[in-house]
Amino acid sequence: MLLQVNDIHVHYGQVAALKGVSLEAGEADFVTLIGSNGAGKSTTLRTISGLNHPSAGEIIFDGQRIDQLSADRILKLGIAHVPEGRRIFKDLTVTENLLLGAFTRDDQQAIREDLDGVFDRFSRLSERKNQTAGTMSGGEQQMLSIGRALMSRPRILLLDEPSLGLAPVIVREIAHLLTEINKQGVSIVLVEQNAELALELSRHGYVLETGNVALQGEAGSLMDNDHVRKAYLGI
Numbered sequence: 001m002l003l004q005v006n007d008i009h010v011h012y013g014q015v016a017a018l019k020g021v022s023l024e025a026g027e028a029d030f031v032t033l034i035g036s037n038g039a040g041k042s043t044t045l046r047t048i049s050g051l052n053h054p055s056a057g058e059i060i061f062d063g064q065r066i067d068q069l070s071a072d073r074i075l076k077l078g079i080a081h082v083p084e085g086r087r088i089f090k091d092l093t094v095t096e097n098l099l100l101g102a103f104t105r106d107d108q109q110a111i112r113e114d115l116d117g118v119f120d121r122f123s124r125l126s127e128r129k130n131q132t133a134g135t136m137s138g139g140e141q142q143m144l145s146i147g148r149a150l151m152s153r154p155r156i157l158l159l160d161e162p163s164l165g166l167a168p169v170i171v172r173e174i175a176h177l178l179t180e181i182n183k184q185g186v187s188i189v190l191v192e193q194n195a196e197l198a199l200e201l202s203r204h205g206y207v208l209e210t211g212n213v214a215l216q217g218e219a220g221s222l223m224d225n226d227h228v229r230k231a232y233l234g235i
Contacts, residue, residue, distance in 0.1 A: 001060075002027050002187055003048070003079075003156055008057030008067070010040075010047055017043045019211040020057070025156065025189055025204075030182050032190045032198040032219065034232055035208035041191040042084060044208070045158045048189070049081035050074040062155075076104045080154035084161040084191075086145040090134025094125050097133050097144055101151030111151070118147040121177070139170035146177065156187040163194050175201055195232035199223045207232070
């Protein structure tokens with residue numbers, strides 16, 4: 001198993017945000033976390049990527065324990081995090097933003113090749129490579145955020161609410177891009193408020209409720225689960 005999250009607990013001061021979350025993702029896997037606001041989904045991603053450290057439990061990546069490593073060290077190992085809200089550098093150009101995604105690398109020729117690869121995959125970014133990022137649409141900024149993460153050559157991509165605030169046609173375009181990225185061997189762990197879309201895209205899902213994994217299973221079986229249908233799919 002490429003990624004194993006084993007019984008992690010995370011606190012913000014005296015508040016327990018995660019109360020024993022466990023999950024796993026294999027090579028070229030597609031896993032989703034669904035749940036209501038405040039369930040612990042974003043905290044789980046932040047803890048995997050090293051932005052938080054658990055007070056108990058462990059995280060294993062490719063056989064190595066990583067839960068006490070710094071975020072930049074975890075990125076170098078192959079885990080890239082696309083945070084909620086995109087967090088691009090709005091005053092820099094598209095190209096400058098993408099190159100910052102490769103800040104842990106020093107293989108300049110390969111970086112240039114990967115930059116060309118991102119522009120091939122995201123044609124909108126190619127058309128705007130010299131444009132200031134803050135002047136682009138929300139969907140284009142989301143593509144830039146994903147492209148920037150790919151510049152680190154991740155083995156796992158953590159995505160937090162990539163569809164938030166986007167028009168349905170753009171959401172479908174992002175979904176297609178994620179499917180293509182996954183097909184090329186990158187594992188994806190997706191946090192997504194649009195539970196139906198998330199379960200459509202993924203192979204395995206986890207339902208988080210108040211800092212715990214309440215349900216887990218194959219995505220198709222979760223879509224048929226009465227609790228999931230009523231609570232998250234509106235059926």
